[in-house]
Amino acid sequence: MPKRKLGIEIKRSGRLDNENDVVIPVASDLLKVEGIPTRDAEVSYYSREFPLESFAVTESASAIWSEKERNKVSPETSRLYKAYQDEIMPWVQKIRDVSTKLPTSQKVSSNITELVKDKAKELGYGEVGFTKFDRRYIYSSRKDEVKRDLPNAICLAYEQDFIRTQTIPSLDAERAQGDAYLEQAKLSLKLSEFLLSIGYRSQISGPVWHFGPLIPMFVQSGLGQLGVNGQLLSPHFGSRARLQILITDAPLEHDVPIDYGIYKLCETCQICFMRCPGKAIQAQRVWYRGVEKNKLIHRRCRPVMTRYSGCGICIKVCPVQKYGMAEVMNHYLETGEILGKGTENLEGYEIPGKGYFPPGKVPAFDREFFDMPTGSEEEIALSDFNNAMDLSSDLTDNEKEEIWREFQNRLMNDREKKTTIVDMGMDINI
Numbered sequence: 001m002p003k004r005k006l007g008i009e010i011k012r013s014g015r016l017d018n019e020n021d022v023v024i025p026v027a028s029d030l031l032k033v034e035g036i037p038t039r040d041a042e043v044s045y046y047s048r049e050f051p052l053e054s055f056a057v058t059e060s061a062s063a064i065w066s067e068k069e070r071n072k073v074s075p076e077t078s079r080l081y082k083a084y085q086d087e088i089m090p091w092v093q094k095i096r097d098v099s100t101k102l103p104t105s106q107k108v109s110s111n112i113t114e115l116v117k118d119k120a121k122e123l124g125y126g127e128v129g130f131t132k133f134d135r136r137y138i139y140s141s142r143k144d145e146v147k148r149d150l151p152n153a154i155c156l157a158y159e160q161d162f163i164r165t166q167t168i169p170s171l172d173a174e175r176a177q178g179d180a181y182l183e184q185a186k187l188s189l190k191l192s193e194f195l196l197s198i199g200y201r202s203q204i205s206g207p208v209w210h211f212g213p214l215i216p217m218f219v220q221s222g223l224g225q226l227g228v229n230g231q232l233l234s235p236h237f238g239s240r241a242r243l244q245i246l247i248t249d250a251p252l253e254h255d256v257p258i259d260y261g262i263y264k265l266c267e268t269c270q271i272c273f274m275r276c277p278g279k280a281i282q283a284q285r286v287w288y289r290g291v292e293k294n295k296l297i298h299r300r301c302r303p304v305m306t307r308y309s310g311c312g313i314c315i316k317v318c319p320v321q322k323y324g325m326a327e328v329m330n331h332y333l334e335t336g337e338i339l340g341k342g343t344e345n346l347e348g349y350e351i352p353g354k355g356y357f358p359p360g361k362v363p364a365f366d367r368e369f370f371d372m373p374t375g376s377e378e379e380i381a382l383s384d385f386n387n388a389m390d391l392s393s394d395l396t397d398n399e400k401e402e403i404w405r406e407f408q409n410r411l412m413n414d415r416e417k418k419t420t421i422v423d424m425g426m427d428i429n430i
C-alpha cells in the first residue's frame with residue numbers, strides 16, 4: 001500500500017531517441033506550482049530598471065583571483081581548463097557566426113515543431129522543449145547582439161556523462177563537463193543547419209557564450225523545475241543537464257510549464273543545502289527579481305570551486321541527478337521518503353587533501369579561506385588608484401608615474417582576460 005496518494009502522472013518521451021516513454025508519478029502532497037513561483041510584473045520591472053548582467057562581467061575580479069589561486073593550489077586543474085579553452089573557442093566562434101547565415105531553401109510550412117523535435121532527439125539531445133524567447137533574460141552587454149526577429153526558443157538539454165559525474169569533485173568530472181559542452185557546440189551547429197535547410201534562421205546561446213540565464217525558459221517549456229541547488233532538475237538527468245537555447249523564426253508550438261513536484265520535494269530533501277562544503281546555499285527561499293528561489297552565496301561558493309576541481313557537490317548529491325525523477329518520485333509515493341537520503345552512496349564525497357565526508361559530516365574552513373575580491377576588476381583597479389592618489393602630496397613624480405602605469409597595466413590585463421573563459425566554461429567576459 002503506497003504511503004502517499006497519487007496526484008498526477010506525467011508522461012515524457014524517452015531519454016534517448018530509441019528509448020520508451022517514461023511515466024513520472026507525482027504524489028498529491030508534492031503538487032504546488034507549475035514551473036517556478038513567479039511574479040511576472042516584478043520580472044519585467046527588474047529587467048527594465050536593473051538589467052541583468054553576466055557574472056563574468058560583474059564579478060571579473062574574483063574570476064581573475066580564481067585563476068591565480070587555482071594556478072597556485074592546483075596547477076593540473078589550470079592545465080585542464082587551458083586545454084579545454086583552446087579546444088572550445090573555435091567552436092564558440094562558429095556558434096556566434098550562425099546569426100549571419102541565411103536559409104538554404106523555401107520555408108517548410110507544416111509539422112515544423114515535430115520536425116525540429118525529432119531532429120534534436122536524433123542528434124542526441126535528451127530533453128527538447130519550445131517556448132517564446134523571453135527578452136527579459138538577456139544580459140545588458142549582449143542585448144545588441146541578440147536578433148529581434150527570432151521570437152521562439154528551442155530549449156535543448158544534453159546529458160553529461162553519468163559515471164564521471166559521480167566522482168565529483170574531480171578532474172575527471174570536470175573533463176566530463178567540458179566534453180558535454182564540446183558535444184553541445186557541435187550538435188547545435190547541426191541543428192541550426194537543419195533549420196536553414198527547412199527555411200528558418202537561428203541564433204545560439206551557449207555553451208560558454210550565453211545571451212543570458214537559460215533556466216527560466218527551460219522551466220517555461222516544461223523541461224523541469226528549479227531545485228534548491230539553483231539548477232534545473234530535468235526529468236531524465238536532473239542537474240546533470242547541460243543547457244543551450246536556439247532562438248529562431250520557425251513557427252513552433254509552445255510547451256507549458258509542468259509541476260513535477262520538485263518545489264515540495266526539495267523542501268523535504270534539502271540534501272544539497274546540508275552537504276555544500278562552503279555553506280553557500282541559503283536555507284530559505286526568497287523573492288529575487290520576481291522569482292522565488294534559494295539564493296547562492298557566490299563568495300562562499302567560488303573559493304571552494306577554485307580550490308577543489310570546480311566542486312559541484314550540489315550536483316552530485318541530488319537524488320534527481322543520480323536516480324532520475326521517475327525513480328525518486330516512485331520511491332516517495334511508496335515510502336514518503338527521499339530516495340538515497342542519508343546513504344553514503346548518494347551523500348558521501350571525498351575532497352582531495354581534506355578527506356572523506358560521509359552523511360552528516362562536512363569539511364571546515366577558516367574564515368580567511370573565503371577572502372576574495374568582489375565586483376569587477378575595473379572598479380577595484382580604479383578604487384586602488386584613487387586611494388593611492390589620495391596620498392599624492394607625499395609622493396614624488398616618479399612614484400605617481402609608477403601608480404599610473406600600474407593602473408593602466410591592470411586595465412590592459414583585464415581587457416585580455418575578457419577572452420578567457422571563467423571557470424570550466426561558464427561564460428566569457430566579451
Ligand code: SF4
Pocket residue numbers: 275276277278279280281296300301302304305310311312313314315
Ligand atoms: S559548487 Fe560546491 S560550494 Fe558551490 S554551491 Fe555547489 S556544493 Fe556548494
Ligand code: SF4
Pocket residue numbers: 227228229230233265266267269270271272273317318319320
Ligand atoms: S538535492 Fe534535494 S533539495 Fe537539493 S535540488 Fe536536489 S532534490 Fe532539491
